[in-house]
Amino acid sequence: KRRRTEAVEIEDRLESLIIRVGEKSTSSLESNLEGLASVLEADINNYKGKILKILIDCAVKMPEKTTIYTTLVGLLNAKNYNFGGEFVDMMAKKLKEALKACMWRTARYVLRFFSDLVNCHVISTNSLLQLLLTFLETARDDNSPQVRSDTYVYAVLSCLPWVGRELYEKKEQDLDRLLKHIEIYVRKRSRKHVPGLRVWRSDRPHPQEEYLDCLWAQICKLRSDMWQEKHIARPYVAFDSILCEALQHNIPQITLPTHHQDNTYLFPWVVFRLFDYTDCPEGPVLPGAHSIERYLIEEHLHNIIKEYHHERKQCAALLLDFPLKHKIPLEYMIVEVVLAELFHLPGPRYIEICYGSLLIELCKLQPATMPQVLAQAVELLFDRIDTMNVCCFDRFVNWFGYHLSNFQFKWSWDDWLEAAQLDSSHPRAKFIIEVLLKAMRLSYRQRIAEVVPEQFDCFVPQKPEPVYKFCADSTADLPGMDTAHRLESAIRAKGTVTELLAVLAELPNPLRESEDTDPPYNPLQIQVFVQSILHLGSKSFSHAFAGISKFLKAFESLVGNHEEAQMLVLKEMHEVWSTHQQMMVMLCDKFLRTQIVSCATVANWVFSKEMVPEFTKSYIWEILHGTIRKMNKHVARLQREVNEARERRVGNDSDDSSDSDNEEQQQQQQRPRPSEEEIERMEEKLEGAQADQKNLFLIIFQRFIMILSEHLVRCDTDGRDFNTHWYRWTIGRLHQIFMMHNTQVERYSQTLSTLLFTQDLDPHILDAFNQFVALRS
Amino acid sequence: SRTEQERHLRLTTTLYVGNLSFYTTEEQLYELFGRSGDIKRIVMGLDKFRKTPCGFCFVEYFTREDAEMCMRYINGTRLDDRIVRTDWDAGFIEGRQYGRG
Numbered sequence: 017k018r019r020r021t022e023a024v025e026i027e028d029r030l031e032s033l034i035i036r037v038g039e040k041s042t043s044s045l046e047s048n049l050e051g052l053a054s055v056l057e058a059d060i061n062n063y064k065g066k067i068l069k070i071l072i073d074c075a076v077k078m079p080e081k082t083t084i085y086t087t088l089v090g091l092l093n094a095k096n097y098n099f100g101g102e103f104v105d106m107m108a109k110k111l112k113e114a115l116k117a118c119m120w121r122t123a124r125y126v127l128r129f130f131s132d133l134v135n136c137h138v139i140s141t142n143s144l145l146q147l148l149l150t151f152l153e154t155a156r157d158d159n160s161p162q163v164r165s166d167t168y169v170y171a172v173l174s175c176l177p178w179v180g181r182e183l184y185e186k187k188e189q190d191l192d193r194l195l196k197h198i199e200i201y202v203r204k205r206s207r208k209h210v211p212g213l214r215v216w217r218s219d220r221p222h223p224q225e226e227y228l229d230c231l232w233a234q235i236c237k238l239r240s241d242m243w244q245e246k247h248i249a250r251p252y253v254a255f256d257s258i259l260c261e262a263l264q265h266n267i268p269q270i271t272l273p274t275h276h277q278d279n280t281y282l283f284p285w286v287v288f289r290l291f292d293y294t295d296c297p298e299g300p301v302l303p304g305a306h307s308i309e310r311y312l313i314e315e316h317l318h319n320i321i322k323e324y325h326h327e328r329k330q331c332a333a334l335l336l337d338f339p340l341k342h343k344i345p346l347e348y349m350i351v352e353v354v355l356a357e358l359f360h361l362p363g364p365r366y367i368e369i370c371y372g373s374l375l376i377e378l379c380k381l382q383p384a385t386m387p388q389v390l391a392q393a394v395e396l397l398f399d400r401i402d403t404m405n406v407c408c409f410d411r412f413v414n415w416f417g418y419h420l421s422n423f424q425f426k427w428s429w430d431d432w433l434e435a436a437q438l439d440s441s442h443p444r445a446k447f448i449i450e451v452l453l454k455a456m457r458l459s460y461r462q463r464i465a466e467v468v469p470e471q472f473d474c475f476v477p478q479k480p481e482p483v484y485k486f487c488a489d490s491t492a493d494l495p496g497m498d499t500a501h502r503l504e505s506a507i508r509a510k511g512t513v514t515e516l517l518a519v520l521a522e523l524p525n526p527l528r529e530s531e532d533t534d535p536p537y538n539p540l541q542i543q544v545f546v547q548s549i550l551h552l553g554s555k556s557f558s559h560a561f562a563g564i565s566k567f568l569k570a571f572e573s574l575v576g577n578h579e580e581a582q583m584l585v586l587k588e589m590h591e592v593w594s595t596h597q598q599m600m601v602m603l604c605d606k607f608l609r610t611q612i613v614s615c616a617t618v619a620n621w622v623f624s625k626e627m628v629p630e631f632t633k634s635y636i637w638e639i640l641h642g643t644i645r646k647m648n649k650h651v652a653r654l655q656r657e658v659n660e661a662r663e664r665r666v667g668n669d670s671d672d673s674s675d676s677d678n679e680e681q682q683q684q685q686q687r688p689r690p691s692e693e694e695i696e697r698m699e700e701k702l703e704g705a706q707a708d709q710k711n712l713f714l715i716i717f718q719r720f721i722m723i724l725s726e727h728l729v730r731c732d733t734d735g736r737d738f739n740t741h742w743y744r745w746t747i748g749r750l751h752q753i754f755m756m757h758n759t760q761v762e763r764y765s766q767t768l769s770t771l772l773f774t775q776d777l778d779p780h781i782l783d784a785f786n787q788f789v790a791l792r793s
Numbered sequence: 794s795r796t797e798q799e800r801h802l803r804l805t806t807t808l809y810v811g812n813l814s815f816y817t818t819e820e821q822l823y824e825l826f827g828r829s830g831d832i833k834r835i836v837m838g839l840d841k842f843r844k845t846p847c848g849f850c851f852v853e854y855f856t857r858e859d860a861e862m863c864m865r866y867i868n869g870t871r872l873d874d875r876i877v878r879t880d881w882d883a884g885f886i887e888g889r890q891y892g893r894g
Contacts, residue, residue: 326865369828373866418828422871457824458872556819558835598820 027066030059034070038084046254049084053091060092060099068099068106075129076110076122080316082132082178087252090136094262100138101265104130108268116273118280124171127151130267131179136252137259141183143266145190148172150270152194155201160275161793162206166228167281168272169201173231174315177308180235181243195239202232212751212787213286213361217403222289222305230287231311238308247312247340283791288356290396296345303344313344317353325366325374332377347389350378355393358415359408362755362791368411372418379423390419391428398432401443406748407755410634413447417454425455425467436471441632441741448475450634457598480596484551486544496544499523503548513569520545520574537581542574546588550603554592557602564606571612582617587626597635604639608646615712618643623719632745641756644712648760651709654702661690661698710764713757717772720750724781738780747784754788765789801883806833806860807853809882813838814873815846825872826852830859841891849892851885 037052038045056067075085093100107126114122130147133139151172154165172194176183183191207226211217214224225233238245252259293302303309317335324331335350358364358371379386397404397412404412420427438445456464456477465476485492486500503519511519520541527535553563564571575581585607593599607613621627622640630636667689690698724746731738754761761768765788773785810822822835831854838849854860860881868879 328866367829367862367866369862369866372828373870376870414828418825424874454824458821460818460821557823558819558837561834598824602823 023062026059027063030056030063030067031070034067034074034088037088038081045084045249045251049087049091049251049255053088053095056088056092057095060096064099064102068103071103072106072110075107076125079125079128080319082125082129083135083248083250083252086129086132086136086138087255089133090138090252090259090262091255093136093138093265094258097263100262104133104139104265105268108270112270115270120167120171120282124174127171128175128178131175134179135182135250137262137264140264140266141186144179145183145187145194147267147270148175148194149197150272152197152201154272155197157275161281163281163284163792164275164279165201166205166284169198170228170231170282173198173228173235176235177238177245177312178248180238184239184243195235198232202228206790206793208786209284209790209793210286211783212755212791213284215286215288215359215361215405215408216400217405218400222292224286224289225305227285227287230305233306234308234311237306245308245312247309249339283362285360288352288359290352290355290393291348295392295396296348300342300344302348309344313338313340313349314353314356317350318357321353321357321374322365325370328370328374328377331374332381335378336382347382347385351375351386351389351393354378355397358411359405361405361407362758364411368414369418372415375415375419376422387423395431398444398447401447404443405751406745407752409443409447409748410637410752413450413454413634417451417458420451420455421458425459425464429468429472433469433471436474439741440474441745443741445475446632448472449477453477453597453634478595480593480599482551482554482592482596483594484547484554484592486547486551496523496540500544500548503544504552507548507552513567513573516545516567516570517573537574537576537578539581539584542581542584543588545570545574546585547592550589550592557599560599560603561606564603564610564612568610568612571610575612577614579614579617579620582613583621583624585613586617586621587624590626590630597633601635601638601642605642605646608643615643615647615708616715619712619715619719623716623723632742637749637752640716641752644716644753644757644760647705647709647712648757651702651705651760654698654705658695658698658702661695664689665692665695706763709760710767713753713761713764713768714772716753717750717768720746720753721772721777721781724750725778728778728780747780750781751784751787754784758788758791761788762792798883802881804857805881805884806855806857807851807882807884808860808863808879809849810852811849811878811880812875813846813848813850813877814875815848817846817873817875819850821872822850822852825877826863826867829854829862829865829867831855836885836890838892839890847892851882851890852879853885 033052037048041048060067071085071089089103111123111126114126130139130144134141134144151168154168210226216224289305291302296302320334321331324334338346354371354375358368375390379390432448435444435448452464452475461477461479485494486497499519499522503516506516506519523538523540525535525538526540549563549567550560553560575585589600589603604618622636727743728738773782819835819837823832826832833853833855836851837846839845840847864879869876
């Protein structure tokens with residue numbers, strides 16, 4: 017037994033040595049690598065399996081240390097040819113698995129590792145070329161979507177910074193042929209998806225390039241520089257005399273898995289460009305947009321964020337401690353990369369607050385430079401906001417409001433004074449209005465009013481106050497006034513639902529036309545009831561929520577399932593709280609959760625006549641997206657339940673029942689197996705929810721099509737330019753629905769294209785749909 | 794018991810939030826804490842005698858994941874110029890909203 021523990025200790029030690037090689041150390045990387053190679057060589061016979069596994073993990077999971085591990089493998093191969101061969105075979109296996117499982121990142125890093133192994137004389141140049149050509153064959157496959165070949169071509173292109181020079185020196189003609197293939201492919205690709213993924217509509221001052229186009233341009237530039245790049249550290253150069261003695265292996269033949277409809281590929285993206293070298297006047301020069309260094313550094317920074325986004329402090333520290341920090345304007349590159357992730361379309365990789373808190377940490381850690389660079393970034397974003405994508409506009413507002421709240425709302429507001437002269441629907445004016453609204457939510461109105469210059473009084477939000485139309489000192493003689501006052505007293509006296517309904521029963525029903533008709537609901541009752549409840553619960557969210565929960569039965573009896581009645585609830589809410597956007601957002605949420613109103617009603621309300629003046633304000637869209645999200649979550653939950661039930665029905669409870677840590681799992685296993693009928697009932701429920709979801713999207717898209725078509729036609733007949741602020745906000749919001757809920761909308765895309773987005777539609781509207789479809793084609 | 798308590802802490806979706814300003818409102822808390830996920834409810838900590846906010850609250854999320862996001866990204870950032878501190882809480886029980894007066 018002791019021998020076993022000893023073996024485990026040795027394995028742990030080897031693992032730690034391998035993982036940590038290349039970290040800061042007192043001796044040189046070369047001598048560390050040499051030492052480690054000797055240690056491993058001595059242990060290869062006894063611990064081969066373990067060493068192989070660790071090396072492969074490192075190769076895949078630490079791409080920033082690729083060249084360190086390829087050198088190590090090179091040294092080991094020089095000492096032990098068979099070991100090198102086994103390593104190559106295992107990596108090839110890893111690649112096959114990754115391709116099959118659509119793990120494109122892993123696949124790309126294995127391919128890159130293979131490329132760099134050519135530099136270390138572990139792999140023959142010909143066999144790498146063969147593999148790269150195999151990848152490029154996908155470009156000629158017309159029976160699979162473009163995203164598939166894009167994914168493979170991208171993997172090949174992203175290897176070339178590592179192995180381009182070697183191929184150029186040894187196999188120039190083959191390399192030329194390879195590049196020719198890529199060039200032909202890049203030229204003929206469809207770019208329908210690009211407009212939908214751009215942060216800005218405009219290419220000024222910086223072109224907004226699609227990722228593959230951009231990398232291709234960077235590779236072309238590298239080629240014209242004779243494949244010399246200055247970013248990648250190449251420790252194997254020092255070992256050239258040892259490595260060139262070694263024998264090389266061939267990568268085993270790899271056949272690519274064919275396309276399957278369930279496969280997911282890389283979502284295309286557009287490279288975010290905010291700065292160029294003129295923006296960072298002091299210090300080292302920012303690499304140009306087509307310099308390969310820009311790509312390599314950006315990729316490295318993105319990888320740091322990916323690896324450490326859970327730990328914002330560590331993440332910030334590692335970003336600022338970037339290895340080449342003295343050779344580049346690091347703060348600029350970090351800010352560009354973090355904002356690129358925040359503005360990424362269709363959605364950011366991680367939740368928005370992750371980037372917000374990371375930027376705060378960066379400012380705290382580097383207070384001498386970071387806040388200035390970030391402020392400069394905000395200035396540029398503000399300058400370019402006229403053509404900014406609406407999804408990104410919202411994220412910009414949310415982030416900036418939050419950021420300011422962490423820094424006492426200090427900002428050079430005076431630089432933006434000109435915006436006060438603009439139309440309030442102009443993007444710049446709107447940005448300031450919305451930022452102040454967000455800032456106010458995180459603070460209070462007075463503070464915001466004091467912090468901005470007086471010229472911005474026009475932008476400062478109104479004081480959030482309820483307007484109760486049955487107010488006692490109101491002089492207006494409204495129908496229902498007396499009842500409202502009696503209702504208030506009844507509520508204050510802790511009356512029951514029955515008592516309240518009795519008070520309301522005295523109101524006549526304006527919908528009743530004759531004695532015989534019995535209208536489904538009484539609008540006056542709803543008006544009086546909703547106004548009173550919200551008025552009495554106006555002190556805080558909790559008060560409002562408590563009122564709604566307490567009188568849920570009254571809501572049910574007054575409103576029921578009638579769309580018009582539900583609509584009335586929302587209208588009354590808006591009348592009471594029109595100056596308090598956050599309250600309306602919260603109340604809508606509460607009404608949906610308590611099923612007082614349906615998702616479809618909220619959607620119809622957003623597009624209703626009464627809401628026209630509110631239509632371009634952000635909170636309306638916060639409400640609508642919240643509504644869609646709620647529906648999506650509901651469907652997802654029912655789907656999960658059906659899947660789980662089906663699994664339990666088949667009976668997968670034999671495995672892992674000893675795992676006592678996982679309490680939830682155990683609980684699940686204790687539940688009895690569902691019967692076939694139970695599953696059927698669950699499936700029916702799911703189908704019902706999916707029908708509601710589909711209906712919700714149909715309503716929303718139909719309303720968009722109606723108002724946009726109407727606008728376009730009216731402008732056409734009046735001979736006016738259709739391209740107004742209103743039009744751009746509205747088309748932007750339509751686009752936002754597609755982007756934010758693209759996975760859910762995708763399920764109904766067939767229906768949408770046959771029912772709504774038909775060919776006779778105005779191309780401006782149809783474009784939004786086509787861009788969305790192109791994301792996956 | 795202690796292990797029971799630990800189990801609760803491992804599964805809870807409730808956070809205790811401290812170091813708030815007495816003037817911070819429930820609305821501000823919804824705005825900030827809603828940024829890490831959907832909030833089930835917020836219970837304001839109140840002065841035992843005056844029944845006014847006294848610098849802490851409980852935030853309950855619908856899911857554990859959202860509460861974890863809050864621990865990661867909101868804990869240690871500012872609200873009303875004060876650094877808010879969040880900590881796992883075994884779950885709010887009526888009566889606990891009253892602080893020492």
